[in-house]
Amino acid sequence: MTDPLEPRLAPSGPERALDRALDALARLVTLVSGCCLVLLIAIFGWLVFGRYVLNETPTWAEQLGLLLIVVITFLSAAVGVHEQRHLSVDFLRDALPRGARRTLMVVGDLVMAGFGLLMALHAWHLVVFKWSSSIPLLDLPEGLRSLPLTVCGLLLVLFAGSRALRRALGRYPWQDDHLLESLGAAPPEGAPLAPPTFEAPRAERRR
């Protein structure tokens, strides 16, 4: 059985470098999100400890937790686009001929890149608009809360945009062959719908 991730059309040197750079960026972003999750747990552990043991509730914990969940969500959501992990409805697209499918994949990626661009621009306006006010109890700029959206938007442009371009040029067949399988085929490891709970993430296996 051939590995669905095995290249059929060998990527050029710059393409390999781009793949490596995007994967490294995705890993870095996921690592930051992971650290935020650990920090989130520590904060809430401290919150309960403070309230019941020290008899002094850390009032900043709630607001910091809300800030961290925004970071985790938007950074990892962009990585999810790179790793094609988000839930999507593929069966209608997959019923089309191969060429049409590829066109729709390009359109889908362009839609996400466009959404990312709008998100980056408007969220940046939010950052600037709210920078002078403070998050209650934290003494941090309120604009920080919108910053992860800007970063997410930029990452979406980068991940989805580069994939759209390469798919349009016919230079991205080796990583999405599983998307071109017929309906009902058992998803291979790393397919978008497989949750990351019982297998190593695709980006890590590629290493």
Next chain:
Amino acid sequence: MGLALLLGIFAVGVVIGVPVAFALGVAAVAAFAYEGLPLLIAFQRILSGISVFSLLAIPFFIFAGELMLHGGIAQRLVQLAAAAVGSLRGGLGQVNVFSSMLFGGISGSAVADVSALGSILIPVMKEKGYDADYAVNVTVTSSLAGIMIPPSHNMILYAVAAGGGISVSKLFIAGIVPGVIMCICLAVAAYLVAVRRGYAAERFPGWRSLLLSAATAIPGLFTAVIIVGGVLSGIFTVTESGAIGVIYALAVTTLVYRQLSWAKFRIAVLSAVRTTAMVMILVGCATAFAYLLALYRVPEQLTGALTAISSDPIVILLMLNVMLLVLGMIMDMAALILICTPIFLPVVASFGMDPIQFGMILMMNLGLGLCTPPVGACLFVGCAIGGVRIERAVVTIWPFYLAILTALMLTTFIPAISLTLPGWIG
């Protein structure tokens, strides 16, 4: 026109394969632009949909599920289930359902349930001579226990979508009876199919072995006691309970079971953030989408349309069930909870239904959608683990669908199933 644009862009986005979360976001942004509202507000809505204190419990529940899987808790729950019910006819099918009840009582997620228990039980069932489609079907459908049995992060989403007027602790406790009834129905279906196919029973390992399995599983099971007990007693908020549950699970898996290595911890953390992001971005985009639905007065229009068809509450409830089932088949659960709750809750409230009972009906309907093609995350994951093609699994899954539908009908038409336990806690 604005509503048509909103729904049209969303539908086109989904059809061409744009991830559901982004299809919701793109449609919302387009509708904001069409209405001449600043796009900045659209993104602010997405952000505010995520920045809700009670939603902070979601990453904790997801992480707790990952720790259970990688830290050996799931294995011990399966061992306990095997010792307790393995000697029934088609024993491993019963073990599967019982394990899902125990695991669902901690993870709160159906997909986590399938991936965790499926990766343990499906290979064993195949090895013992069970057909792969049976193994997959039991695993996939029984995973819905994760949604119904507390704690369930979907219940938190429902409480948020309902406007915050419903107590999460009441929702948690309300899920117990419908969840257990659903599991009993599934166990009956698993038994009947096992008899028909001639599957054997496992040998009863003896009371000593059963007690030993229970003793080793109890520290892991205590995670659920901490989370649910913390919420019900009012000692912790649901978010704090989730965090304490995670800290406890970390302690048990490292100090008691000694199975959580640094590498496994890392995998659990990274998996948890990936899954969290998938759920939360859906929540954010669905919030912006639901805001526009409210702006276009969709709930009022739907109530009018349904009452024009019939004024009989039973007919209306059946129609709602069918609509939710169809929607659940083609859309993700988290997004549907956030979109459908503000639309359908006023409809059922106008017929005197309790919001808690509707929550249970919503969970079961949309949960069934996770097990049906064309979009069924649990079905896809189960088939991937079992190496079974989806079309083969769905040919023989109907007894299990019937079991869930039976539980759904009981929950729909007998309010006491959902409301008795919450009534006890006031």
